[in-house]
Amino acid sequence: MGFKHEPFILWKLPYYFFIRVCGLLAYLSILSYLTVWLHRLRGTKIGKGVFIGHYVGIDDVRPDLVELEDKVGITCGTLILTHRFDMTKYTPGMAAMDIPYEFAKVKIEEGAFIGHQCIILPGVTIGKGSIIGANSVVTSDIPPYSVAVGSPAKVKYRLFESPPKPNENVSLSEL
Numbered sequence: 001m002g003f004k005h006e007p008f009i010l011w012k013l014p015y016y017f018f019i020r021v022c023g024l025l026a027y028l029s030i031l032s033y034l035t036v037w038l039h040r041l042r043g044t045k046i047g048k049g050v051f052i053g054h055y056v057g058i059d060d061v062r063p064d065l066v067e068l069e070d071k072v073g074i075t076c077g078t079l080i081l082t083h084r085f086d087m088t089k090y091t092p093g094m095a096a097m098d099i100p101y102e103f104a105k106v107k108i109e110e111g112a113f114i115g116h117q118c119i120i121l122p123g124v125t126i127g128k129g130s131i132i133g134a135n136s137v138v139t140s141d142i143p144p145y146s147v148a149v150g151s152p153a154k155v156k157y158r159l160f161e162s163p164p165k166p167n168e169n170v171s172l173s174e175l
């Protein structure tokens, strides 16, 4: 997925404050229903039956660039980022924290599961029904129905010999 730039806009400050407060409440919430509701309020696109555990962080600058499809599970302590430094703008004498950001979408497809304490980096798509092992750092796309682990996360094995057809319903209990 491509990265885009966005200038800092002063009149957006109340919006940034709002998404941070909602993000903090969602981070501490132990009721998944409330957590999902707060993240939707921040602009994150969240499908039906999604589970989000406590201490899950969704980007504090552009949470609206995250899409979680139906029946996605995200367990405690995971962080999903949609912004990163644009390293082409780093010049000598500049403080690293002053490097401008670039943004990209994160999409977690239907029925995928993210284990404890993972970090999902900007621009990544995690395929339908895939499982990410605990403490993994996902830096690139993960194909559907794969088990991926480690930092950077690599596909350990595929769950099915041939991928299911588009309308074939595969329940999580089969994985």
Ligand SMILES: CC(C)(COP(=O)(O)OP(=O)(O)OC[C@H]1O[C@@H](n2cnc3c(N)ncnc32)[C@H](O)[C@@H]1OP(=O)(O)O)[C@@H](O)C(=O)NCCC(=O)NCCS
Residues within 6 Å of the ligand: 075, 114, 115, 116, 131, 132, 133, 134, 135, 136, 147, 148, 149, 150, 156
């Ligand atoms: C990812 C997962 C599904 C893999 O299950 P599995 O296929 O039964 O895994 P195994 O234990 O057989 O391990 C397979 C390989 O992956 C490695 N592996 C498993 N999880 C790993 C992880 N989180 N990080 C790095 N490597 C991992 C194992 O060391 C093993 O490697 P090897 O083949 O070189 O020996 C499982 O580890 C899991 O459920 N993780 C999520 C844990 C979690 O977040 N639980 C909270 C749920 S609410």
